[in-house]
Amino acid sequence: MYYFRWLLGFLHLLVWGSIILVHAIPAPDPVQCNRTICTLSNSYGAWGDRKDCSVKSVVYPTTEEELRSAVAHANKNKLKVKVVSKFSHTIPKLACPSSLGHDSLLISTAKYDSGIEIDSVNLAVTADAGVALRDVIDKVEEAGLSLVTAPYWEGVSVAGMISTGAHGSSWWGKGGAVHDHVIGLSMIVPGNESEGYAKVKQIGAQDQLLNAAKVSLGILGVISK
Numbered sequence: 001m002y003y004f005r006w007l008l009g010f011l012h013l014l015v016w017g018s019i020i021l022v023h024a025i026p027a028p029d030p031v032q033c034n035r036t037i038c039t040l041s042n043s044y045g046a047w048g049d050r051k052d053c054s055v056k057s058v059v060y061p062t063t064e065e066e067l068r069s070a071v072a073h074a075n076k077n078k079l080k081v082k083v084v085s086k087f088s089h090t091i092p093k094l095a096c097p098s099s100l101g102h103d104s105l106l107i108s109t110a111k112y113d114s115g116i117e118i119d120s121v122n123l124a125v126t127a128d129a130g131v132a133l134r135d136v137i138d139k140v141e142e143a144g145l146s147l148v149t150a151p152y153w154e155g156v157s158v159a160g161m162i163s164t165g166a167h168g169s170s171w172w173g174k175g176g177a178v179h180d181h182v183i184g185l186s187m188i189v190p191g192n193e194s195e196g197y198a199k200v201k202q203i204g205a206q207d208q209l210l211n212a213a214k215v216s217l218g219i220l221g222v223i224s225k
Contacts, residue, residue: 026155030088030095031058031108040096040106043089053093054101060111064200064224067129068188070107071222072198075190079105083222085130085157086110090164094217107222109157115225118143124183129159129223149176159223165215179214187213189221200224 027043041052061067074081082097084106098104109130116139117126127136134154149170167177174180183205191199203210
């Protein structure tokens with residue numbers, strides 16, 4: 001009887017109703033540039049003050065060395081620098097390096113998103129800063145594994161997710177905060193002239209700096225892996 005009623009309802013929809021198709025598309029690139037300046041926008045459409053921010057230029061590194069070079073350039077030329085991911089959906093203006101615009105450099109990790117390494121023995125995954133959460137999930141599932149926890153939106157980048165304290169819901173192990181399950185980071189920090197103005201710092205599980213580096217909001221350096 002229930003099947004019959006459902007069938008009648010379906011036939012009624014075909015006769016009297018219509019089907020609306022909805023197409024989902026990704027958010028536009030948050031960084032748009034012209035010949036003189038670049039504009040960073042929030043993918044939700046507005047920041048807290050409803051104004052976009054301007055930056056002098058933006059770079060798109062594809063490797064850790066290119067990322068280090070970008071930080072070195074900013075340090076050498078005394079530019080204010082921030083890092084933005086492919087979507088830049090942060091609600092506060094954490095991704096805006098300067099209110100002036102002309103003294104700033106924006107580093108986008110949109111193209112630094114190919115490296116994902118699975119260590120099945122130690123149940124660990126290492127990923128480039130710009131890798132999207134969805135790509136990490138797919139990769140670990142191919143290895144027969146799964147993440148302990150993750151935020152609900154899968155478009156966040158690995159580094160952005162860690163830097164801003166993103167969390168899901170889990171009672172397993174250390175709980176639902178993603179950064180609590182991070183066991184190491186590679187971070188690019190400013191250096192002196194003899195170090196090429198920037199260097200890669202490896203921060204392991206026993207390093208006292210790890211807790212500070214994980215939810216640092218981008219103020220201590222640029223997470224590379």
